Amino acid sequence: MKEPKFGIGQRCILISSFYGNILWDCITVLDEATVDFIKSRGGLAGIVISHPHYYSRHLAWAKAFGCPVYISSEDAHWTKQPDPLSYRRLIDERTFNIEILPDVRALKLGGHFPGSLVLSYDHHLFVADTLVTVPSALYSKGRPPGTTSFAFMWSIPNMIPLPPKVLFQMWMRVRDVQARVTHGAFVGQEVRDTDGGGPVMQRILESMKIQVRASGWTVEESLQVEEESGRGWDVPEILGEEWP
Template sequence: MPARRTSSGAALPICTACGTQYAGPRPDCPVCRDDRQYVPVAGQRWTTLAELRAAGHTAKFAEQGPEVLGIGTTESIAIGQRALLLRTTEGNILWDCPPYLDDSMAEAVADLGGITAIAISHPHFYSVMVEWAHAFDAPVHLHEADRSWVGRPDPALRFWSGETRRLTDELTLINPRIHFPGSAVLHWSAGGGALFSGDVLNVCPDCRWITVMHSYANHIPEHPDAVRRAAELLGRYRFERIYGAWWDRVVTADGNAVLRRSVDRYLAWEGATTHPTD
């Protein structure tokens, strides 16, 4: 599948702090003004895809698991978003979205079979999703509850609602309603099963635990009732692996057990009246 040229929104503003692309100039970034993100001390700053390309950013591709390829840049942009290309029997699915795309990057993905559809976990990964959609003539699946965070409306955006949305026979989007009301995780039933979570479920550095937060940047925990409800919903699915938001943050075995013990630990600490001493 050949990719189209990737210049349709090259001059549109991108927030340097979170990577969100907007349809036109504006004084602020609503995503960063929200309490889950932040406006840097130096104030609001903007860039464009054209400027990022001129700065010499280059694509990074790295295997992250069986039939799962990480896509991002060698130099971190914004919060360091990277995407995952799921090479399924029904076509390639792009999970989450990096804040960068150029012709060579698009051509490399096209050589891998292109992209059938794009699905995104939450607004911190919306970034330049419309650029990716246009390059591959692919729909972008977003939950209706987070529609207000879209910075660049486009016909390619497809909004779903409710608790689940089946993309293919093997792929199901699930709305656990943590981190954002419209947050999504993607379940892939192939093999032993896998859960793609962004940082809706954040895989910890040692990859033996996951955690959840309302705001990672500002250290605001998620409400225990929301965490318990999300765990019950996700526990209906079987998965060995959990793919987090960052490079190499992957739980490689016993994903259901990792989720259960991680949620138990979280709820124990959030619900405790006294904490053990160090």
């Protein structure tokens, strides 16, 4: 994050893996101090951008570090700068799970944008606002049952939620991740297994169900499998309508 805050105060995250460094998301400001800092730690093997709100000056970052930038092909029409040196790597529409490095994977969940991504690394799930970390995710004292941790939004400023069909698609693509902590779009948006609210993957699933019910739908009890498996909604049906 830029200090003082620039734009809405969104952040990018430098991930240091055994196989190299990955930058998750991209902010507009790139100065010499930032370039020197990252290069002193080995540079970048790649940049992965969750969705178009972070595209900003991604080609300037790619040029500074001589690395590829991964974005979803569904959202590539939002890029406006020409890319004569071919830094962009488009994740094809039919690819939903891609290896960036041997220990880093990008998962295409869709939702907020058709190609919205999350990034999985060593039990960490970097979610930007593909999964919106809500204030009630960040406390544990006196936390009543049914308290949500995440929201799933088509438009965040206009408060337009995603429909159940899309939430089911997102869950099916992320459910096998063994995350113990999520990292949201802003500083301080970390949700952990150990913070008293329960396992984070279970909290993602429960938050989806809360949103479905709050939208006026009912998840049929007879169609749910054991919650401890973390795989509720394995049966793709809601109110008698099949989910894809």
